[in-house]
Amino acid sequence: MTKYLFYPGCSMQRSARPYLDSLMAIQQDIGWELEEIEDWNCCGATEYISVSRLPAYALNGRNLALAAQQANGVNTVLAGCSACYLNLAKTDRYMQKDGRLNAQVNEALAAGGLHYDPGTVKIRHLLDVIVHKVGLEAVKRKVVRPLTGLRVAPYYGCMVVRPDPENRFGSPEYPTILDELMKALGAEVVDFPVKTHCCGGHMTQISAPVAYELIRRLLYAADQYQADIMVTLCPMCQLNLDAYQDDANKHFHTNYHMPIVYFTQLMGLAFGRDPLELGLGKEFVNTAPALAKIGVEVPEEPATARPRARRDDPSLPMPQPLLKK
């Protein structure tokens, strides 16, 4: 058993719950013992730092300080969400490089009785540690239900593989470690050309058509490459591609049905775990037809009121509010 500190982040607690559930399910299989950082706070995503900088770094500084307090010999902190991973890693790195920022963040932390020496803990992403520490051979040995015949589009998104100053992922534009992991599980991996393109991020909330176009490009490519399923490593990517797929389809009059799951869920399936335990069946786009190819039956969702088909908006066209207040 290898012990790691773990920073789940807000999304994994809620909209990306299946990511957390599947990670918890497989941690034994890969010989991990994850210890959650106690009383961690939000990393601020890309929003807090858009409003003010130093408090955004201090926000992450608190998490780093708490992790360092709890470390007790375990100095690696794992994160699953791209934004959490980048924010924690970047705060640590910038505090190391920029003495002024280090002093300012520590001055803020002192107000809460905390202190952090940059470099005390190492922030790493789940995928990085699974491939580079656990190793593909160890993963292969655990496979009891190979994903044979399942065509997987590996989707990395942005903030895990970029900027990646320590070059943990091999390439910021065309990494292959998720491809290799999926191959180790027995899947047929498509050479996905847009594997590190943007999922739209927060643009779904700010200017939806911009996000829909970015979502469309990813779905189009996965469809062209005849992928059965797209695999992600980030809660935001999963949410945008899964929950907004219907909206993007409506916007472009397309009809994509591309199921989007977390890589930890496919690992769990290959390790022979129960789909329910891995949080499968909670997607907007049904995964059942794809997973049937590897003989997995995804449980039916308990009968809930089916959302009614939407009519086109009957109201008169009104200008979007452009001016503030």
Add this chain to the structure above:
Amino acid sequence: MSTQQFPTETWTPANFLERVIAATPGESRLEMCIQCGTCGGSCPSGDDMDNTPRQIFAMIRAGMEEEVLASNTPWYCVSCYYCAIRCPQEVHIPDIMYTLKNMAIAQDRYVDSVAPDWSQTFVDYVENYGRSFEFGLATRHFLRHRPSGLRDTAQMGLGLLTKGRMDLSPQKIEQMPQLQAILNRAKEVEATL
């Protein structure tokens, strides 16, 4: 490649360019921009920006502060870091975009309020609970900016709810006073910079 080192302790920024550089943590390298346009060409939302990042950097150098801070460009940055890794001068473009957003809010110069309000609503939840709260965030944002889209959003919300992917009440961290003390102190320090 080394960048110009400003004597940070004593140095007082003299113009808009220097103020942007001084306000950006880490090393912005903004002064190194050679106007090649790789950033805009790599940008997924570049087509929808008022100005490409390259234009914004030229405008910063020209001292066009009002125009820069009124541009939608920083708000349409999706923080994908494509520009940052492709820039031949290693300019830290997303960090500069964050600085510009901060300045646009502080000086109340942004034109379209949708993105700043989204960020501010997010911050409000973090400052009150220590965690983000998707349900409250989406509801507040849509009521204010896209009431006509609320029905569609509500439908997705219902989907998330029935799938166990959304909670109706926020989680609060235990040491909220500690976090607030840290954030308040950080704001005080930032105000003196």
